Amino acid sequence: MRVLPHARIPELPNPYFGKVRDCYDLPADATWPDGRRILIASDRISAFDRILAAIPFKGQVLTQVARFWFDATADIMPSHVIDYPDPNVVIGRRLTILPVEVVVRGYLAGTTSTSILTQYKKGTRALYGHVLPDGLRDNQALERAIITPTSKAFDGAHDEPLTEAEILAQGLLTPAQWEEVSAAALALYARGQKMAAARGLILVDTKYEFGLDGAGRILIADEIHTPDSSRYWLADGYQAAFESGSRPPSFDKDVIRSWVAARCDPYVDPIPEIPQAMIEATSQVYIQAYEAITGTRFVPDLAGETPLDRIRTALRPYFR
Ligand SMILES: Nc1ncnc2c1ncn2[C@@H]1O[C@H](COP(=O)(O)OP(=O)(O)O)[C@@H](O)[C@H]1O
Ligand SMILES: [Mg+2]
Structure with missing residues (x-):
């Protein structure tokens, strides 16, 4: 199986191994006074703050879907x-990531304990500083998109829900920064929804990370509108599912997650070995997502003995 479980490259400086990406920070120089961050998307699939498996071509799909959207929103x-x-691989400007993850939601959806649907069904109406009306049904479109921010958990800690008032009171962002990122997030989401709709998709919700450069300018960092950072539904089939109260059809990439959750307490127990067929099926789902989102055929890069060899060759100019 051709897979990139990790991208540990000892010749590169200042490593940070994230849940999905393995990163290296290049020091500042005359051209890039903030320094640069090399972000290598591995094939790891993460849930419950754990790594569940490595999915062939997932890292390529994520990088290329993000590229499609960065280009479309520049x-x-x-x-x-x-x-x-x-x-x-993407090489980015090295930014100071703002400590708030800006989640935008257009629908009453989700399955986890922090999702607005779960909380709404428990009777909560005041969510993330918004008040939702009574009478909404599962997976209904909200009157307008809302921002449901969470704290950015550095080094594997848990994300916590926030309100705008808390973000400002705790000084996580200045009022001007909050205004800029919330306006940008809503505009990015609106563009994403519009382009997704043209391809028969619904961009249900998504998460943005923003960062500051040395001059204090805000840029969008990390990834954008990828299957990892976003929920997509298939427009064809949404209405019927909504009316019958069932979950709308989507890229079914959570099979492994559900399989694991049905077999153990995924926050505590060791993760059971995932069946190979499920890994291959999930790989196909990511490829299908790439093709549906971008409207172009996915061409797996098969150069090199292994993906890591190929990446090492591409990054050799940065070796110490
Ligand atoms: N341009 C950037 N400058 C600095 N950090 C960045 C930049 N883009 C993304 N990051 C950070 O790099 C990491 C990417 O790896 P990831 O696997 O997503 O890690 P994590 O487990 O922390 O989410 C994230 O912590 C993200 O916030
Ligand atoms: Mg991340």
Whole structure:
């Protein structure tokens, strides 16, 4: 199986191994006074703050879907992107990531305990500083998109729900920064919804990370509108599902997650070995998502003995 479980490259400096990406920070130089961050998307799939498996081509799909959207939204806000030296790799400006993850939601949806649908069904109406009306049904479109921010948990800690008032009171962002990122997030989401709709998709909700450069300018960082950071539904089939109260059809990439959750307490127990067929099916789902979102065929990069060899070759110019 051709897979990139990790991208540990000892010749690169200042490593940070995230849940999905393995990152290296290049020091500042005359051209890039903030320094650069090499972000290598591995094939790891993460849930419950754990790594569940490695899914062939997932890292390439994520990097290329993000590239599609960074290109399609550059007029709204500039991104961190400097270069794509390999299908799994982006080199970004090194930014100070703002400590708030800006989640935008257009629908009453979700399954986890922090999702607005779960809380709404428990009777909660005041959510993330918004008040939702009574009488909404599962998976209904909200009157307008709302921002449901969470704290950005650095180094594997848990994300916590926030309100605008808390963000400002705790000084996580200045009022001007909050105004800028919330306006950008809503504009990015609106663009995403519009373009997704043209391809028969619904961009249900998504998460943005923003960062500050040395001059205090805000850029969009990390990834954008990928299957990992976003929920998509298939427009065809949404209405029927909504009317019958069932979950709308989507890219079914949560099979592994559900399989694990049915077999153990995923926050505590060791993760059971995932069946190979399920891994391959999930790989196909990611590829299908790439093709549906971008409208282009996915071409797996098969160069090199392994994906890591290929990436090492592409990044050799940055070796110490
Ligand atoms: N341009 C950037 N500058 C600095 N950090 C960034 C930039 N873009 C993304 N990041 C950070 O790099 C990491 C990407 O790896 P990821 O696997 O998503 O990690 P995590 O487990 O922390 O979410 C994230 O912590 C993200 O906030
Ligand atoms: Mg992340």
